[in-house]
Amino acid sequence: MAKIFTLHQSDALTLPLAGGAALHATPFRETPRVALTLFGPGGGNAGGVILNASRARLLGSWLLRLADEAEACAPAGRSRTVRPLVR
Numbered sequence: 001m002a003k004i005f006t007l008h009q010s011d012a013l014t015l016p017l018a019g020g021a022a023l024h025a026t027p028f029r030e031t032p033r034v035a036l037t038l039f040g041p042g043g044g045n046a047g048g049v050i051l052n053a054s055r056a057r058l059l060g061s062w063l064l065r066l067a068d069e070a071e072a073c074a075p076a077g078r079s080r081t082v083r084p085l086v087r
Helices: 055-072
Strands: 013-016 023-025 032-037 046-051
Touching: 032 055, 046 055
Parallel strands: none
Antiparallel strands: 013 023, 023 032, 032 046
């Protein structure tokens, strides 16, 4: 089994998820890569991926497109929730 190393968290972005879990996005300082790590409700590392900069941008564009499509399909009376950026 691979050993898990904790990355610098000072410039990581954190997205709280259901049940107390969290998704962290951390840029690497030495190389053009981004780590996406998933932490469980108890704080344990549940896994993750390391993406090079072009793959991170591609994933971001997919997420934007999917979010736009999901909003377009939402019922008319449902308001769009914008949450503040959590660091």
